[in-house]
Amino acid sequence: MPTPSPVSRPDAIDCAIIGAGPAGLTAAIYLARFHLSIRMFDCGSSRAAMIPRTHNHAGYPGGIAGTDLLARMHEQARDFGATCEAATVTAIERAGDDFVVRTDGATLAARTVLLATGVVNHRPRGLDDATHDAALARGLLRYCPICDGYEVTDRRVGVIGTSRHGMREALFLRGYTADVTLIAPDSDHDLDDSCLDALDRAGVQRVDGPCGDYRIAGDRFVIRTAAGEMAFDSVYPALGSRIRSELAVAAGARASEDGCLEVDDHQRTSVPGLFAAGDVVKGLDQISHAMGEAGVAATTIRNLLDERRPIRR
Ligand SMILES: Cc1cc2nc3c(=O)[nH]c(=O)nc-3n(C[C@H](O)[C@H](O)[C@H](O)COP(=O)(O)OP(=O)(O)OC[C@H]3O[C@@H](n4cnc5c(N)ncnc54)[C@H](O)[C@@H]3O)c2cc1C
CATH class of the missing domain: 3.50.50.60 (FAD/NAD(P)-binding domain)
Structure with missing residues (x-):
């Protein structure tokens, strides 16, 4: 007997991205270009925005200010229809195979969630x-x-x-x-x-x-x-940082003692359908790493959704 395909709510979007730093924005660009429906939320506190000028991020001789890099990424995401909504996500709850994502002003259903909420330095x-x-x-x-x-x-x-x-x-x-x-x-x-x-x-x-x-x-x-x-x-x-993983932990995701989310090689957390990328995950807290993890997460999300319901077929 074949395993029945999970049924999503008809109004569920493909992916809710929480956080529009380098990780969330990279995922948005990938997912939009995979022809998936996404919504991206951000509460306006990217660590990247604190960078006066980065000189180690490849591709920018002379460096680039963190705010300029983010602006370019937002523009690139918008080119493919992915916009960012200024809102704080307050909860992620499992609802069958989907998730309910609550913001300070709204509630939506999503088939997958990517948490890219970063950390805050003490x-x-x-x-x-x-x-x-x-x-x-x-x-x-x-x-x-x-x-x-x-x-x-x-x-x-x-x-x-x-x-x-x-x-x-x-x-x-x-x-x-x-x-x-x-x-x-x-x-x-x-x-x-x-x-x-x-x-x-x-x-x-x-x-x-x-x-x-x-x-x-x-x-x-x-x-x-x-x-x-x-x-x-x-x-x-060198006073440590607060890892912004609370939403995922409350939804059941495993984290290390200091709060970094545990993920596998495909950026899957221990909760099926919930992914994480960037500083919120244990690893090198760098823009390039956040972007790389987001690319992996987005491609895995795409393949998971395609398995459940073939994209554009
Ligand atoms: C001063 C400074 C200089 C740095 N210089 C460099 C450098 O030169 N090169 C380099 O590679 N890295 C540098 N870094 C590190 C780099 O900024 C981070 O590695 C990178 O920003 C991580 O990206 P991220 O997307 O994971 O997290 P972030 O950029 O922190 O983005 C996380 C986003 O999630 C949002 N968010 C969080 N919680 C919620 C919520 N509940 N609802 C909605 N949105 C939410 C925040 O508003 C934020 O925009 C520097 C960091 C600092 C502080």
Whole structure:
């Protein structure tokens, strides 16, 4: 006896994309070009929009601002009929083989869902938004050594963080400059002997916290530490991030302890029909990786839907 094909609600769209960063937008371009019906929602907080100018994203000699890259991707998606709706998705619920997706203003049925909601970096406590944004725009504050460590080659760099995570970030940056200081965010450092040994061998300075009173002075970012005020060419907070996977986890998807969604080689979460791509998935938090995962997810979604009901036949 053949397995009956899953029956979708007649009004169900093919895929709801949650998040319009590099991952969600790449998926939108692919899915629209597969002749699938999609809706894409975004609440306006892409990490890519925080990038003053990326120099490691291939294909842009001279670099490109994150907002410009996103604008180009939106334009490309629109060329194929994929537009983005400004809305926060508040729930994804399973409904038979479909999903019900709730936004702050509407409810829709979708045969598949792609979660591309990214992560949010923890900021140094007490750093006001205006100083944060001004420092970020000028490269005095940075969040991604893989992305822009090159730009701090031989400069004076501070890393706000401690424990193994802070140590790793400081050691990574040591590959660019000999002048790296690891600053404990709250009080004393929390570093075991192996961390202390690794930092000593690399010549990374250590300063206790609490740190605060952040300000821009000329071309430097100034921080008050337990050792007094210190000025740096660039400071990297290494304070971890919040993984925006709650919607998928609430729908039953498995995630790691820190909240990153678990996916297989085809970007399938543990919930059938629910896919994930980009920073929200465990892996390299980079634009190229987000785009690659989204291409894989979109193609798998296309093939799954075609199996259920052949496309355009
Ligand atoms: C300062 C900085 C510099 C960086 N520089 C580089 C660089 O040079 N090169 C590089 O490769 N990478 C860089 N990165 C990393 C890069 O920005 C991320 O890897 C990339 O943006 C990940 O794409 P994404 O689509 O997974 O997530 P995001 O770009 O964060 O997009 C996620 C989207 O989901 C939306 N969203 C979240 N929750 C909801 C919800 N409930 N409902 C609706 N929408 C929702 C958000 O509004 C957001 O637009 C940098 C990051 C930072 C912070």
